[in-house]
Amino acid sequence: MTPTPLSSIDQLLVLLYLVFVLLVGLLAARRSARDEVSYLLMGRRLSLPAFVATLVSTWYGGILGIGEFTYRYGLLNWLTQGLPYYFFALLFAFLLAGRIRQSNMVTIPDQLYANYGKGAGLIGSLLVFLLTNPAPHLLMVSLLVSTLFGIGFWWGYTIAILFSLTYVFFGGLKSDVYTDVVQMLLMYFGFGALVVILYKQYGGYAFLVAKLPSNHLRLSGGEHWQFILVWFFIALWTFVDPGFYQRCYAARSPQIARRGILIAVFFWLIFDFLTTTAGLYARALLPEINPLQAFPLLGQRFLPPIWSGLFFISLLATVMSTLDSNSLIAAATFGHDFIWRLRPQSSPLKNTRLGLLITLLVATCIIQFAPSVIKIWYLLGTLCIPALVIPLVAALRQYQLAPRTAYFGMLTALITTIIWFGIGVLRGSWSHPQFVNDIQPFFIGLAAAIMVTGALKLKEK
Numbered sequence: 001m002t003p004t005p006l007s008s009i010d011q012l013l014v015l016l017y018l019v020f021v022l023l024v025g026l027l028a029a030r031r032s033a034r035d036e037v038s039y040l041l042m043g044r045r046l047s048l049p050a051f052v053a054t055l056v057s058t059w060y061g062g063i064l065g066i067g068e069f070t071y072r073y074g075l076l077n078w079l080t081q082g083l084p085y086y087f088f089a090l091l092f093a094f095l096l097a098g099r100i101r102q103s104n105m106v107t108i109p110d111q112l113y114a115n116y117g118k119g120a121g122l123i124g125s126l127l128v129f130l131l132t133n134p135a136p137h138l139l140m141v142s143l144l145v146s147t148l149f150g151i152g153f154w155w156g157y158t159i160a161i162l163f164s165l166t167y168v169f170f171g172g173l174k175s176d177v178y179t180d181v182v183q184m185l186l187m188y189f190g191f192g193a194l195v196v197i198l199y200k201q202y203g204g205y206a207f208l209v210a211k212l213p214s215n216h217l218r219l220s221g222g223e224h225w226q227f228i229l230v231w232f233f234i235a236l237w238t239f240v241d242p243g244f245y246q247r248c249y250a251a252r253s254p255q256i257a258r259r260g261i262l263i264a265v266f267f268w269l270i271f272d273f274l275t276t277t278a279g280l281y282a283r284a285l286l287p288e289i290n291p292l293q294a295f296p297l298l299g300q301r302f303l304p305p306i307w308s309g310l311f312f313i314s315l316l317a318t319v320m321s322t323l324d325s326n327s328l329i330a331a332a333t334f335g336h337d338f339i340w341r342l343r344p345q346s347s348p349l350k351n352t353r354l355g356l357l358i359t360l361l362v363a364t365c366i367i368q369f370a371p372s373v374i375k376i377w378y379l380l381g382t383l384c385i386p387a388l389v390i391p392l393v394a395a396l397r398q399y400q401l402a403p404r405t406a407y408f409g410m411l412t413a414l415i416t417t418i419i420w421f422g423i424g425v426l427r428g429s430w431s432h433p434q435f436v437n438d439i440q441p442f443f444i445g446l447a448a449a450i451m452v453t454g455a456l457k458l459k460e461k
Contacts, residue, residue: 005150006300010309014148017186017313018163021320024182025167025175036348039172040106040332041250046177051251051260054180054325056267057187058243059085061322063275063315064140065373067294070279073223074216077279080228082272084235086265092238093261098254099396100245107329108245108392109337115395116406118341123410124391125337127384132242132330133359135366136376137323144315147296160323161360168324169356173250176324183317190314191274193307194299198281201302211284230440234381240388242329243322292373331355382421386445387413390453401457409453417445 005011037043046054060066070077105111108128113121138160145156167175208217215222238244244261251257282294289297299311335351366376391406393399401409420441424433435441 006148006308006312007305009305010312011149013306013309014312014316017316018159021179021182021317022163022167025171025179025324028175028178029167029171036106036336036352038174039349039352040328040336041246042173042177044104044250045252046247046250046256047252048256048260048263050177050181051247051256052263052267053184054177054321055243055247055260055264056271057180057184057318057321058325059264059268059322060187060271060275060318061137061326062140062373062377063187063318064143064292064295065136065377066275067279067282067298068291068372068374070276071283071289071291071294073221074212074280074283075219075276076221076223076228078272078276079219079221080231080235082268082276084232085238086268088235088238089261089265089268092244093258093265096239096393096396097244097248097257097261100248101251101254101257103249103396105249107332107336108240108242108388109333111392111395112406113337113341115403116391116401117403119407120391120403120410121337121341123407123414124388125333125341127388127410127414128240128242128337129330129333129359129362130380131237131240131384131388132326132333133363133366133380134323134326134330135363136373137319137326138360138363139367139373139376140319141316141323143292144296144312144319147293147300148312157364160320164320164323165327165356165360168328169353172328172352173246176328179324180321183321186317187314187321188271188274190311190317191271191278194303194311194314195274195277195281197303197307198278198285198298202281202285208280208284212280213283216280216283224438226438226440230382230442233442233446234378234385236385236389237381240385240392242333243325246325246329327356327359328352330359334358382440382442382445383414383417386417386442386449387411389446390449401453405453405456408456409449412452413445413449416448417441420444 066077066081069081103111105114109121109125112124138157141160141164142153142156145151145159146153167179220228248257251260278298279294282298285302286294286297295315296312299308299315303311331352332355334355336348339351339354340346340348387410391401391410394401420435421433424435424441428434
């Protein structure tokens with residue numbers, strides 16, 4: 001089953017949405033200051049409502065991936081993509097948010113440069129650049145646009161860039177936040193309407209029990225415990241997520257940063273209920289489709305005109321709110337943490353805008369290499385998180401690590417993860433790597449980081 005273009009009225013609604021968001025972003029850019037702190041952090045004046053709106057909307061950029069995951073595994077989506085993230089977000093709020101704001105830095109690598117020196121800073125910059133690369137979100141917006149208008153993927157890709165990144169190029173975080181407020185309202189409205197309409201048409205739990213594979217209504221999804229556990233550890237992403245750090249750096253006060261995350265968890269819980277329910281309906285009603293198209297096809301085939309268009313707008317709003325944010329952070333990492341560190345006399349704003357172009361080039365290569373949202377998440381999370389989490393948390397919690405200890409811990413974690421992943425690919429394939437004893441590379445990299453950091457820490461004494 002392949003998607004077909006929406007009706008003319010739905011296409012018009014989506015086009016009006018794209019133009020409206022672009023205008024909001026560009027209008028915000030007109031009043032945006034030109035120094036680096038204003039461009040990247042809104043001059044550290046982010047209020048509590050804006051903090052919550054931008055954090056909630058940007059955290060859900062992988063909406064087609066959520067549909068794909070729920071379609072494949074059912075309630076396991078909530079167990080792996082919801083619950084652990086609430087837990088780590090709460091820890092982040094209580095342990096790190098206030099300290100991040102008090103540090104008055106600009107990026108995650110700033111923390112690494114300040115605490116551990118150039119070597120750890122450069123490795124951290126590379127990892128953050130990869131972690132925030134917008135490839136999965138560009139993939140999703142491109143698929144949505146091509147479905148909406150019946151055009152080729154790369155035409156959809158071009159439209160995604162035009163309507164998501166133009167205002168960020170000129171306005172930075174201020175343009176991003178203004179558009180995020182609009183997009184948060186739209187994403188809840190669209191998914192809420194979808195779930196209510198499907199419930200009225202087909203019924204609730206009894207309908208899903210009758211139509212779904214039995215494993216879809218089990219929290220484990222019938223999957224091996226290691227597969228589940230690795231997703232719990234990937235939720236450590238929260239501790240190194242540059243979007244969290246950027247919002248905390250931009251908050252008016254440490255209290256706003258902490259309180260904003262706590263409120264955001266409540267909103268995430270509601271949205272997870274809506275998206276997981278929608279994914280279950282997609283599996284029940286559309287049993288033979290490409291899982292990545294679960295949400296678009298559900299809205300297209302089971303919603304009437306206008307409602308279908310509004311639902312597609314909510315999908316676009318959910319993805320685009322993260323696409324623009326991650327693109328800005330990746331561009332800032334390239335411009336501030338690579339170019340400016342190597343050439344302090346250069347212009348931070350020009351560096352960041354150049355970084356945006358480099359970010360898009362890298363994203364295009366990643367999409368060609370791994371055209372799956374879940375695979376991109378898994379690959380980037382597996383490679384980057386084990387190397388980043390220990391030195392970053394140690395720096396913020398003021399656990400003293402020597403620069404040499406942090407540097408070699410990060411480098412060992414990264415190299416070990418790559419080698420273990422490569423062995424799995426050689427034993428199987430890129431699509432289905434066969435890891436020794438089914439041990440995931442994430443655990444190997446994290447174990448290597450702990451052992452090397454611990455051993456070098458003991459030597460320090």
